[in-house]
Amino acid sequence: MIAELGHFALVLAFGVALIQSTAPFFGARRDDARLMATATPAALTQFLLVGLSFAALVHAYIVSDFSLLNVVENSHSSKPLLYKITGVWGNHEGSMLLWVLILALFGALVAAFGTNLPDRLKALVLAVQGWISAAFLLFILTTSNPFARIDPPPLEGQDLNPVLQDIGLAIHPPLLYLGYVGCSIAFAFAVAALIEGRIDAAWARWARPWTLAAWMFLTVGIAMGSYWAYYELGWGGFWFWDPVENASLMPWMAATALLHSAVVMEKRDALKIWTVLLAILAFSLSLVGTFLVRSGVLTSVHAFASDPTRGIFILAILCVFIGGALTLFAMRAGTLAPGGVFAPISREGALVLNNIFISAALATVVIGTLYPLALQALTGTVISVGAPFFNLTFVPLVAPLLFLVPFGPLLAWKRGDLKAATERLMLAFGLAIAGAIVAAALGGMTSALALFGVWLGVWLIAGALSELAARIRLGGVPLGDSLRRAAGLPRSAFGTTLAHAGVGVTVLGVVVATTWSSEAIRSMKPGDSVDLSGYTVTLDGYARSAEENFDETRVQFSVRQGGALVATMTPTKRTFAERQATTTEVALKTTAFSQLYISLGDIAADGTTTVRLYWKPLVTLIWLGAVIMALGGLLSLSDRRLRVGAPRPARPRTNAVPAE
Amino acid sequence: MRIHERRGWASAVFLLATSLLLAPAYAVLPQEMLKNPALEARARVLSEELRCLVCQNQSIDDSEAPLAADLRVLLRQRLSAGDTDRQVLDFLAARYGEFILLRPRLNWHTALLWAAPPGVLLIGAVIAGIGYRRRRHAVPAPLTEAEEQAVRRLLSNDSPDIKES
Numbered sequence: 106m107i108a109e110l111g112h113f114a115l116v117l118a119f120g121v122a123l124i125q126s127t128a129p130f131f132g133a134r135r136d137d138a139r140l141m142a143t144a145t146p147a148a149l150t151q152f153l154l155v156g157l158s159f160a161a162l163v164h165a166y167i168v169s170d171f172s173l174l175n176v177v178e179n180s181h182s183s184k185p186l187l188y189k190i191t192g193v194w195g196n197h198e199g200s201m202l203l204w205v206l207i208l209a210l211f212g213a214l215v216a217a218f219g220t221n222l223p224d225r226l227k228a229l230v231l232a233v234q235g236w237i238s239a240a241f242l243l244f245i246l247t248t249s250n251p252f253a254r255i256d257p258p259p260l261e262g263q264d265l266n267p268v269l270q271d272i273g274l275a276i277h278p279p280l281l282y283l284g285y286v287g288c289s290i291a292f293a294f295a296v297a298a299l300i301e302g303r304i305d306a307a308w309a310r311w312a313r314p315w316t317l318a319a320w321m322f323l324t325v326g327i328a329m330g331s332y333w334a335y336y337e338l339g340w341g342g343f344w345f346w347d348p349v350e351n352a353s354l355m356p357w358m359a360a361t362a363l364l365h366s367a368v369v370m371e372k373r374d375a376l377k378i379w380t381v382l383l384a385i386l387a388f389s390l391s392l393v394g395t396f397l398v399r400s401g402v403l404t405s406v407h408a409f410a411s412d413p414t415r416g417i418f419i420l421a422i423l424c425v426f427i428g429g430a431l432t433l434f435a436m437r438a439g440t441l442a443p444g445g446v447f448a449p450i451s452r453e454g455a456l457v458l459n460n461i462f463i464s465a466a467l468a469t470v471v472i473g474t475l476y477p478l479a480l481q482a483l484t485g486t487v488i489s490v491g492a493p494f495f496n497l498t499f500v501p502l503v504a505p506l507l508f509l510v511p512f513g514p515l516l517a518w519k520r521g522d523l524k525a526a527t528e529r530l531m532l533a534f535g536l537a538i539a540g541a542i543v544a545a546a547l548g549g550m551t552s553a554l555a556l557f558g559v560w561l562g563v564w565l566i567a568g569a570l571s572e573l574a575a576r577i578r579l580g581g582v583p584l585g586d587s588l589r590r591a592a593g594l595p596r597s598a599f600g601t602t603l604a605h606a607g608v609g610v611t612v613l614g615v616v617v618a619t620t621w622s623s624e625a626i627r628s629m630k631p632g633d634s635v636d637l638s639g640y641t642v643t644l645d646g647y648a649r650s651a652e653e654n655f656d657e658t659r660v661q662f663s664v665r666q667g668g669a670l671v672a673t674m675t676p677t678k679r680t681f682a683e684r685q686a687t688t689t690e691v692a693l694k695t696t697a698f699s700q701l702y703i704s705l706g707d708i709a710a711d712g713t714t715t716v717r718l719y720w721k722p723l724v725t726l727i728w729l730g731a732v733i734m735a736l737g738g739l740l741s742l743s744d745r746r747l748r749v750g751a752p753r754p755a756r757p758r759t760n761a762v763p764a765e
Numbered sequence: 766m767r768i769h770e771r772r773g774w775a776s777a778v779f780l781l782a783t784s785l786l787l788a789p790a791y792a793v794l795p796q797e798m799l800k801n802p803a804l805e806a807r808a809r810v811l812s813e814e815l816r817c818l819v820c821q822n823q824s825i826d827d828s829e830a831p832l833a834a835d836l837r838v839l840l841r842q843r844l845s846a847g848d849t850d851r852q853v854l855d856f857l858a859a860r861y862g863e864f865i866l867l868r869p870r871l872n873w874h875t876a877l878l879w880a881a882p883p884g885v886l887l888i889g890a891v892i893a894g895i896g897y898r899r900r901r902h903a904v905p906a907p908l909t910e911a912e913e914q915a916v917r918r919l920l921s922n923d924s925p926d927i928k929e930s
Contacts, residue, residue, distance in 0.1 A: 340827060347822050446900050461889035468885040476878045486874055489816050491824065491867030498882040628795045706794065715794055 108173055111161025112252040115202075118154035118209070119242040121147055125212075125235030129228035133301070141228035145216040148231050151238060152206075152213035159193075159206045162251050166193050172258035175199060175251045181264035181683055183654040191275035192265040197399055197415075198251035200278060204395075205241050207279075207286040212238065215290060215315070222311055229297030230290070237289055240422045248415050264654065264683035273333030280326030281353055285391040287319020288356055291363060292388035295381050296430050299437045304377055309370035312384070314742055316367060319387075320360040321738040327353050328731030339689050339704040341622070341719045343727060346495040351474045352394030355467060359387035362463040369456050373518060375444035376453070379460050381434060389427040390471075396423055402478055451521040455513035462506035469498050507561050507612065510605055511568020515575065529575050533567035548621040548722070558616030565609025573602045600741030607733030614698075614726025625718040630711075638720035640701060641665045642674075647712070655679040660714060662703055664694065676703045698725045793826065797834070799841050808841050811850060815840070815857060816865050824867060 125147035132140025165173050166189050169182040179196045180189060194200040212234040219227050245251070268274075294312040298304045330353065335343045344350065363383040369376045396402075400416025447453040473490045481487050511533060515526035540563030541556045550556075574580070576598060577590040625637045634643040645661040657679050664672040674692035681687070694701040699722040706715030793812070799805040812826035817833040825833040825840075836857070843853045858866055869875045908916065 338827075342827065345822070345827075443900065443903065446903075449897060457893050461886065461893055464889055465882060465886040469882040472878060472881045476875075480874065484874070487862065487864045488869045488875065489864050489867050490869055490878065491814075491816060491822075493814050493868035494878075497868070498879075502882055502886065626793060626795055626798070 107161050107164055108170065108252045108254070111158040111165075112250070114154045114157040114161070115242065115246060115252070118151050118158065118205075119239060119246060121151045121154060122235050122239035122242055125151060126232050126239050127235075128232075129235075130232040133225045133228045133232070136225070138224065141224050144228045144231035144235075148209075148212040148216035148234065151235075152209040155202075155206045155209040155242075159202055162199060162202060163190060163193050166190060169262065171260070171262055172254055172256070173251070174253045174255040177255055177259055177262045179265050180262040181654060182261060184265060184270070185653055187272075187275065188265060188270045192269070194278050195265050195269045195274065198245070198249045200282075201241070201245050201249050201399075202251055203279065204282050204286060205238065205245060207282050208234070208238050208241065208289060211286055211290050211315075219311075225301060226294075226297055226308070226311070229300055230293045233293035233296045234289065237293070237426065240425070244415075244418050244422065248412070248418055261683075264681065267655065267679065267681040267684060267686050267688045268337065271333065271337060273329060273337065277326060277329045277333055280322050280329055282326075284319050284321075284323030284326050284353075284360075285356060285394065287315060287322060288360060288387040288391050290315040291319065291360075291384040292426075292430065295384035296433060299381065299430075299433045302437060302440050304381060304441055306371050306374045309367045309380060313364070313367050313371065316360060316363055316384075316387075317738050317742050320357070320364055321735045321742070323353065323357045323360060324731050324735045324738070327357060328728045328735075332728045335724075336691050336693060337688075339691060340717060341624075341702050341704075341721055341724075343618075343724075346473075346492045348474050349394070349398050351470050352390075352397050355390040355470055355474075356387050356394065358463055358467045358470070359383055359390055362460050362467070363387055365456050365459050369453050370444070373445040373447065373453055375447065376457065376460070377441045377444060378438065379457075381441070383460075385427070385430045385434065389423075389430070392419070392423045392426060396420060397474075445519065447518070448520040450516065450523050452513060452516045452518050454521070455509065455516055458509060459506065459513065462502060462509075466499055466502040466506075469502060470495070473498070504557075504561065507565060507608065510565060510608070511571065514569075514572040514601060514605075530568055530571055533564060533571045536567040537561070537564035539563075544617065544621075548617070551620055555616055555620035558620070559613065562609045562611075562613030562616060565612060566606045567609075569602045569605035569609065573598065596744040597741040600737045600739075600744070602737070603740060604734050604737030607730045607735075607737055609730070610726050610733055611728075611730030614723050614728075614730060618721050618724035618727065622719060622721045622724075624720075625716075627716055627718070628713050629716045630713050635716070635718055637701075637718050639666060640671075640720070642701075642703070642718055644714065644716070645673075647708075652679075654683065655681045658708065660705060660708075662692070664701065672701075674701070674703050676705045678705055678708065695725060698723045698729070700724050793837065794834070797837055797841065799845065801845075804841070804844050807850065808837070808844055811840060811844075811853060812837060814854065814867050816867050818861060818865060 125144060128140050128147070129144035131137070132143070162175070164170075165176050166180055167186065169176065169180060169189070171177050175196065175198050179199070180192050184192065192199075194203045212231060215222075215227070215230060215234070219230070222230070291312055294308065294315070298308050327350075330350070331343045334345070335341060363380065363386075366376050366380040366383055370380045396416065396419040400419060401412065402416065445453075473495055477488055477490055511530055512523070512526050515521075515529055516523070537560045541560040544559040545556055573591075576594060577587040579587045582590075623638050625635050627633070627635050629635065629644045631644050631646050634641050636642075641664070643663050643665070645663055648659045648661070650657050650659070657677050659675050659677045662674045662676075663670055664674060672694045674694055676692040677690045679688050679690065689705050691702060691704040699720070702719040702721055704717045704719075706717060708714045793809070799808060809826060813824050815825045815836060817823045817825045817828035817830055817836070819830050819832050820828045823833075825836045840853060840857070843856060848856065854866060858870075863870060869878060871879055
């Protein structure tokens with residue numbers, strides 16, 4: 106009964122989405138305030154209905170309603186409650202419903218909190234949201250209905266893939282979807298502005314918070330996925346250039362470029378074409394990612410079960426939205442008045458360079474990901490484009506950009522003083538060299554490239570701080586004055602510093618963890634020891650137990666440093682009876698950003714275990730940097746200036762007192 | 766998500782002291798490793814360039830499939846026989862097709878792929894350069910009569926009250 110209610114709510118939501126996509130649109134065309142006003146209640150109602158539908162599905166999972174096909178395929182009555190709930194989005198249908206829920210959520214947020222937007226723009230934005238919602242609701246209802254029943258219902262479900270029964274997997278999809286779908290708002294803003302024929306600095310100011318929010322969630326979502334892969338897959342890798350990983354990186358890169366472009370548009374009314382195109386591109390890449398994952402064209406462990414009908418439907422949605430937006434852009438490009446002039450050496454110039462480099466890197470990832478598919482479709486030749494290709498092409502494109510990042514904020518608008526900026530960065534330059542020397546001393550002289558990487562990471566962090574120091578004239582005025590200046594700085598200034606420094610932290614983590622990590626792979630019996638990076642790791646013994654839906658073998662290791670016991674680590678192997686699958690849980694010991702990592706292989710009959718032992722220096726900086734970036738985004742988002750909206754007429758003073 | 770499950774193979778019987786757990790064997794087992802550390806290092810580097818053909822987008826260094834294990838052994842045999850890196854990769858590509866190479870070869874098939882990264886950078890720079898040139902030579906729109914008067918008034922310093930215009 107509840108499942109039927111959920112299904113019905115979904116159908117109603119589709120109807121409301123149709124209304125939301127048409128009424129406000131015509132209202133905006135005709136300047137009819139009443140039609141335009143239908144947008145807000147429509148968006149809120151749609152969110153309510155989709156929310157109801159999602160709640161019904163969650164309920165079905167919690168009570169293990171095996172009359173629903175979706176629950177049968179992905180759940181089990183003995184699963185822990187947390188994974189019953191998170192299992193809702195561990196499959197295609199449920200995750201698609203989550204996608205649409207977040208789409209409806211963002212629409213409702215724009216409806217509720219977009220009070221600073223002019224009426225026509227808001228109506229058009231919500232109308233475009235409505236189109237997207239309607240398209241995906243139709244997709245769900247016709248090809249991916251999570252409420253399909255199965256008759257007769259089986260006694261037990263097929264259990265969720267054990268690899269997905271993990272807290273990381275619980276958080277990773279919702280965060281990513283918040284990011285993907287957040288890009289749809291930027292897209293809606295761009296299309297709405299193109300329809301209205303008005304794209305200016307005010308538009309950029311209104312669109313930025315939504316883009317920032319989407320970017321933040323994407324950053325954290327990607328970092329979460331990377332960390333999950335690191336501890337779940339057993340050999341300490343954190344990025345594999347897997348096509349679906351790329352599918353999340355591509356909108357992130359577009360969103361990063363969009364954020365920076367929007368700043369230029371807001372401040373100087375320039376780079377309009379770049380900004381609008383990037384807004385369209387970010388969401389288009391989200392859609393492309395959705396298509397890649399769910400259509401079955403990709404060979405990837407991420408891919409959902411394939412079904413050609415779904416693929417064709419999403420491809421159709423893709424073509425309509427991307428093609429439509431680009432056509433609209435082509436028609437309206439003439440109305441984009443050229444904006445402020447600027448010298449090549451200026452903050453605008455730096456941001457143009459930023460756009461160029463990010464676009465080139467983005468194009469590399471896009472082409473690298475799609476090339477095998479296209480080649481096979483066109484010529485039948487099958488090739489692979491894997492990590493070696495991306496490392497060879499992506500890194501050389503991003504490195505020069507990262508070198509230039511600290512210069513950008515130090516250059517003035519319109520015409521910047523490169524010499525002054527360079528002088529301000531000399532200290533950062535020196536600190537970076539010191540960092541590289543320290544790395545060479547501690548880790549040993551390896552490749553020049555690795556040392557350059559360390560230099561780059563410290564350069565980014567020190568450069569970001571240098572800009573902040575320059576702003577508050579640290580060292581030039583008394584400390585009290587500097588602190589007062591700092592207190593008066595807008596939050597977005599700190600946001601910028603944090604975000605850029607966060608990039609540096611991540612770069613540092615990536616370079617150090619990949620270059621100076623050590624590994625030991627051994628067959629060990631109880632009592633055997635391995636030496637790694639100053640630690641002595643001894644296999645103590647085994648223990649076995651039975652949990653809710655798996656049996657577990659725990660292998661205990663004691664870790665000694667200089668003879669003294671510093672830790673006990675217990676990696677485990679779990680066997681899930683229902684799916685006949687085994688997973689390995691690694692053991693991690695974190696010491697000041699570095700990690701000791703133990704993963705188990707075979708456990709043989711005579712008690713010999715294949716043990717993989719890694720020492721990963723500064724590896725947690727990779728994800729810490731992403732969190733710092735997101736925090737910078739959050740700070741910027743809370744900046745009061747972003748909430749300034751369309752001016753309202755001043756209220757007349759009622760008790761004016763005549764001047765004496 | 767990587768799917769570690771292997772459908773269809775018998776699961777193990779759990780006994781406390783003697784249990785044979787047919788668990789996935791994580792890449793490069795100790796018994797596969799070559800004695801010569803230089804050769805072994807080369808083998809590890811090359812393993813990351815080779816695709817596990819039956820897995821979903823993993824290298825043979827990362828994969829636990831039996832085919833990946835066979836390929837790792839084969840790779841090490843060729844290295845021990847004295848092949849150079851290029852020869853080993855060519856040998857495996859000849860046997861299994863170009864699909865096994867994770868770094869695509871540079872030939873007519875992949876020309877566009879390899880040209881894209883520097884190409885897009887170049888195109889972007891050219892577009893930006895053209896845009897800059899056009900902006901620099903752009904003539905601003907001529908002023909209206911009212912605007913002309915306002916400019917003259919401002920420049921002549923007659924009325925210090927700027928708010929008027």
